[in-house]
Amino acid sequence: MKFSIGVHQSHRPFGSRQGRQPPLGFPSNGERALHVIQKFLAIRYLGGVGRVWRRIPARLRFLPVFRRYGEHLHSLVLRFVDRRQNHSTAFFRNRAELELIRQLADRAPRGASVDIAVFACSKGAEVYSIAWVLRTARPDLTINVRASDLSQEIVDFAKRGVYSLRDRDNTNDAADLDVDTYRDQVADFSPFKFMSEGEKNAMFDRDGDVVKVKPWIKEGITWQCADAGDPKLATVLGSQDIVIANRFLCHLRPDAAEPILRNLSRVVRPGGFLFVSGVDLDVRMRVATDMKWKPVTEMMQEVHDGDPSIRDGWPFEYWAKEPLDAKRRDAAIRYASAFVIG
DSSP, X not given: OOSSOSOOOOOOOTTOSTTOOOOTTOOXXXXXXHHHHHHHHHHHHHHHHHHHHTTSXXXXXXXXXXXXXXXXXXXHHHHHSOOOOOXXXXXXXXXXXXXXXXHHHTTSXXXXXXXXXXXXXXXXXXXXXXXXXXXXXXXXXXXXXXXEESOHHXXXXXXXXEEESSOTTOOSTXXXXXXXXXXXXXXXXXXXXXXXXXXXXXXXXXXXXXXXXXXXXXXXXXXXXXXXXXXXXXXXXXXXXXXXXXXXXXXXXXXXXXXXXXXXXXXXEEEEEEEOOSSOXXXXXXXXXXXXXXXXXXXXXXXXXXXXXXXXXXXXXXXXXXXXXXXXXXXXXXXXXXXXXX
8 A cells, every 4th residue: 555645635624614504415423323324234244144154165156146245345434434644655566567567568669758657666675676577678778757645754755865775663773764654554564475586686786784776777767745636736747658657546436536546547647557556446547437447458357466465355355346247248448457547
């Protein structure tokens, strides 16, 4: 998950002005009370069912009868479970996704420039992973990456590209660096979890427990604080060949995530690619259908299943994705994580 949700939100407290009527569509007190009761019952129900579900062997959970029940449970999770920022990130967390990005960039002619924007860049792991893959595969290309996040603090940290290999409990001189590296990482989810020692040596210069991203990987990366919901975003950033908007829209309710997703697609130049994994599938499918995006079906299954942190949380985590069902008539538009934007 990403470090910040990528959109500013402001709310005026209901009833903050005497005699003020709630806007059209604002829930009444009775509706809010009903929702609170429904939420309480749903959470209790999910807690009890969860204990039973986890006893079912993993190989059986994807049988049709269990899958349909899992979809029912996940619908309750999406409706009632509170969403919050999840700031965990990791290098190479979805290798299939990185390979697909490489394949698409590989279509560029020799010596070309490829413009890429990465939103909710978090602590920089995804940005540096993409840059390393592309620069290693196509050193002839000029790779221009615009990396942004809503938090200036985290943008500054990502820009430095300096990390600790030790966990947050370290108390040596690099303790502050440890805190920043492991900030909000859940248990057993190190930023380096998916890296081999060879990949660490290839990407970093190492000094004891401190690693620094090699200078040649950092070349061509511009870091900035930006709001993914800014209507002027396309003007500020300019058109991009590839836009990466992964693993942060899921932390927003659908009515907030959908306009941001539409806004992000406008940053992609015609014929370019939008990667958007880690968002409610119904939201992504609705927007993709309405805006007539063309799904990229190459490696669709591999990318869909490529991030274990998203795949394994279904059906009880709101940020998790349902198993891919190739028999669905709308499978391509529902499960593709990358789209061609017309």
